[in-house]
Amino acid sequence: MASSLTFLCETTLKNAFPSRSFAFPSGSHEAQRLSFGFHGVALRRAKAEVKWRSSREVRAVENSSWAGSADTDINNLFDAPVLSNTEVAERLRTYQEQNQSNQHYMAMFSSIFGGITTDPAAMVIPMDDHMVHRGHGVFDTAAIMDGHLYELDQHLDRLLRSASMAKIGLPFDRSTIRNILINTVSASKCTRGSLRYWLSVGPGDFQLSSSGCAKPALYAIVIEGRSLPDQKGVRVITSSIPMKSPEFAIMKNVNYLPNALSKMEAEENGAFAGIWLDNEGYVAEGPNMNVAFVTADKELMMPHFDKILSGCTAKRVLVLAEKLISEGMIDGIRLGNVSVEQGKMADEMMLIGSGIIVKPVLQWDKHIIGDGKEGPVAKALFDLIVEDMQSGPASVRVPVPY
Structure with a gap:
């Protein structure tokens, strides 16, 4: 007696794979019932009755409904064409034009x-x-x-x-x-x-x-991108999405699902961004920007970079902000732990990143920051970065030979 059965899949569905044979270990039972599926553009279920015969053949004897669809008309199924390289390029180009x-x-x-x-x-x-x-x-x-x-x-x-x-x-x-x-x-x-x-x-x-x-x-x-980011103040919320562990937060890797979900959560709540807190409850960062504050003592404060991404724009702000000390706008610059209470009681709060440069925060959760208006330090830092981008030293500006 043969040691296996031949399982013949038969279907008239043109979009499924053609009939195929599968080997199954033989057993002692005279008959078995098996369920199988055709995997093509759609999935169709069928039942088969297995009986011992000399040919050891099994054939589908009963068909059921299409899985995941109430429509049983196979003519309505999507017929995926096989495309040449030229056709793929043409369709990609058309897609780009239609979905700009x-x-x-x-x-x-x-x-x-x-x-x-x-x-x-x-x-x-x-x-x-x-x-x-x-x-x-x-x-x-x-x-x-x-x-x-x-x-x-x-x-x-x-x-x-x-x-x-x-x-x-x-x-x-x-x-x-x-x-x-x-x-x-x-x-x-x-x-x-x-x-x-x-x-x-x-x-x-x-x-x-x-x-x-x-x-x-x-x-x-x-x-x-022809225009600069606007300087209009925004509202932020405390993010409920868990932030990355420090090992991954300090690495600018492509695993940005937590960042994307945090941003989406903020938008769903009518806010611009979510603010992450670290495992000790201190202010960490936004989904793709750093956070800074101006305290009542006129200090520019930012969280340490040991658990968050060290933003290049944020680090440049720390250098350029020295000018604001000489002008008497701020009295000092400090990196350190910032509690939520300290942050919400600050005179100014701002988000800093290459895509937004410096963006004032007017409200965090339900708490109004300062007087609820764009602050002078945030505006001054925005202007300093833009000036640096336009006429800064060679260490930060690399000419492009067009």
């Missing part, structure tokens, strides 16, 4: 194809890149202001630190990466906007470990 966002992607570099493209439809990365399906990647950004990259080296150094912590090797040395980033902006012809760039362990497979990845990958994209 308020951001304009001007150029992209990819180490996978080893060059720069200015076609948004070609700005893609492989699905088996571990940055996509495992989150094993790090990133950073730099503003483009009047044909110069602002704090490129500071952001690049942070990217490389993050990559080291994430055990991501480099596809090129630091100097080459820097030149690639500058050349990508040059190819874009963008004189005001932002440059975002990523280091990934690279494509290779869909496993958990990166041991199957051939080599790390570098991606960079230029996004046009």
Whole structure:
């Protein structure tokens, strides 16, 4: 007697896989009942009766409804075409044209194809890149202001630190990466906007470990942005979404689900952002920005960077704020633990980041900050950063050779 049964799947559903055979261990029973499914664009359930015969064949004898759908008309099922490379490119281009966002992607570099493209439809990365399906990647950004990259080296150094912590090797040395980033902006012809760039362990497979990845990958994209962020004050809330542990919070990695959920929670409650508290209850940071306060004693205060991301813009603010001391606007600058009570009782509260520069906070939860208006220190710091971006020293402004 044969040691297995042959299980023949028969279906007229054109979108499912064709009939296939499966081997099952034989048993002592004269008959068995099995359930199986056809996995195609839709899923169809069927029952089969298994009887011992010389041919050991099993055939589907009864069909049931389509799983997940009340519509049993197979003609209404989506017929996914098989596309050529040219057809894929055309459909991607059409999709881009029909679903344009308020951001304009001007150029992209990819180490996978080893060059720069200015076609948004070609700005893609492989699905088996571990940055996509495992989150094993790090990133950073730099503003483009009047044909110069602002704090490129500071952001690049942070990217490389993050990559080291994430055990991501480099596809090129630091100097080459820097030149690639500058050349990508040059190819874009963008004189005001932002440059975002990523280091990934690279494509290779869909496993958990990166041991199957051939080599790390570098991606960079230029996004046009013609206007500066507004200085209008906003409301924030205390975030209920757990923040990352310090080991991951200080690393600028692509695992931003907590950040995204915190931002969404704020928006759902009519606020601009959520404020995270650390495991001791002290003020930590926002979802993608640092937090600063002006106390009643006229001190500019920020939380320590030991449990949160050390924002490049925030660190530059600490340097430029020295000017406000000489002008008598503030009396000092301090990094330290900030309690929620201290924060809510501050004369001014502000969010600081490369995307918003300096944004005043007028209300935290139900508590009004200061007099409920945009404060003078926040405005002065915004102006200092913009001035630095436009005419600061060579250490923070890298010219782009268009």
